[in-house]
Amino acid sequence: MTPAPAIHPSILNADQAHLADELDRVADADGLHVDVMDNHFVPNHFGGPSLVETVTAHTDLPVDAHLMIENADRWAPTYAEAGATIVTTHIEATAAPFRLADELHRLGAGAGIALRPTTPLSAVEHLLGRIDLLLLMTVEPGFGGQSFIEAMLPKIERARRLVSEEGLELRIQIDGGVTARTIERAAEAGAGVFVAGSAVYRADDAPAAIARLRDLAAAHAH
Ligand code: DX5
Numbered sequence: 001m002t003p004a005p006a007i008h009p010s011i012l013n014a015d016q017a018h019l020a021d022e023l024d025r026v027a028d029a030d031g032l033h034v035d036v037m038d039n040h041f042v043p044n045h046f047g048g049p050s051l052v053e054t055v056t057a058h059t060d061l062p063v064d065a066h067l068m069i070e071n072a073d074r075w076a077p078t079y080a081e082a083g084a085t086i087v088t089t090h091i092e093a094t095a096a097p098f099r100l101a102d103e104l105h106r107l108g109a110g111a112g113i114a115l116r117p118t119t120p121l122s123a124v125e126h127l128l129g130r131i132d133l134l135l136l137m138t139v140e141p142g143f144g145g146q147s148f149i150e151a152m153l154p155k156i157e158r159a160r161r162l163v164s165e166e167g168l169e170l171r172i173q174i175d176g177g178v179t180a181r182t183i184e185r186a187a188e189a190g191a192g193v194f195v196a197g198s199a200v201y202r203a204d205d206a207p208a209a210i211a212r213l214r215d216l217a218a219a220h221a222h
C-alpha cells in the first residue's frame with residue numbers, strides 16, 4: 001500500500017531569529033527539511049551539522065537533511081551523527097553513492113539522493129534499490145520562493161514508473177515551488193513527499209497550510 005502523502009516544511013524559509021517558535025508552528029507536519037548550502041554547489045550559504053542538531057533536539061518529527069554541497073561523501077556521515085533521519089546528497093556531488101548509502105545505513109540513517117532539474121534519471125537508476133529517498137528538484141537548488149518547473153512532471157512520472165516496476169520501497173520527494181496550485185499535479189505524477197518552504201512559512205496559519213497541502217496531495221495520490 002502506498003503511504004500517505006507527507007509534507008515536510010523547509011526551515012530555510014523560517015524566521016531564523018525565532019527558530020524554536022518556527023519549529024513549533026509546523027509541529028503538525030510529517031517531517032522537517034533542513035537545507036544545507038556551501039556557496040559552491042549552489043550560490044548561497046545556509047545550515048550545517050549544528051543546525052541539524054538544534055532541530056532534532058527540538059522536535060520528534062523525522063528530519064531530512066538536504067545537502068547542497070560539494071564533496072558530499074566527506075560530510076554526509078556527520079549529518080547522520082547529528083541526528084538526521086535521512087541524509088540526502090546530490091548525485092552531481094557524490095563520488096561513491098553506493099558506499100555512502102552503506103555508510104549512512106551503518107550510522108542508522110536513511111540515504112537519499114537528489115537530482116538537479118537537468119540531471120537525467122538514468123544517472124541514478126542503478127542506485128534506486130539501495131536508497132530510501134529520491135529527491136527530484138522542481139526548482140534550481142539554492143533559494144526558496146522560486147516557481148515550480150512544470151517540465152519536471154514527466155520526470156516525476158518516469159521515476160514513479162521505475163519505482164513501481166522494480167517493486168521498490170523508496171519514496172519520491174519533490175522540492176521547490178510546491179504550493180496549493182502545484183501540488184495536485186505533482187501528486188498525480190507520483191511524488192509522495194513534498195517539501196514546502198514559502199507555502200507554509202509565509203502563510204498566516206501554517207498548520208492550515210500544511211493540512212490543505214496534505215489534503216490536496218491525498219486527493220490526487222496514486
Ligand atoms: C531550495 C531548497 C528548498 C527551498 C524550497 O534549493 O532546497 O528546500 O527551501 O522553498 P520553496 O518551497 O519556497 O520553493
Ligand code: ZN
Nearest residue numbers: 035066175195
Ligand atoms: Zn531543499
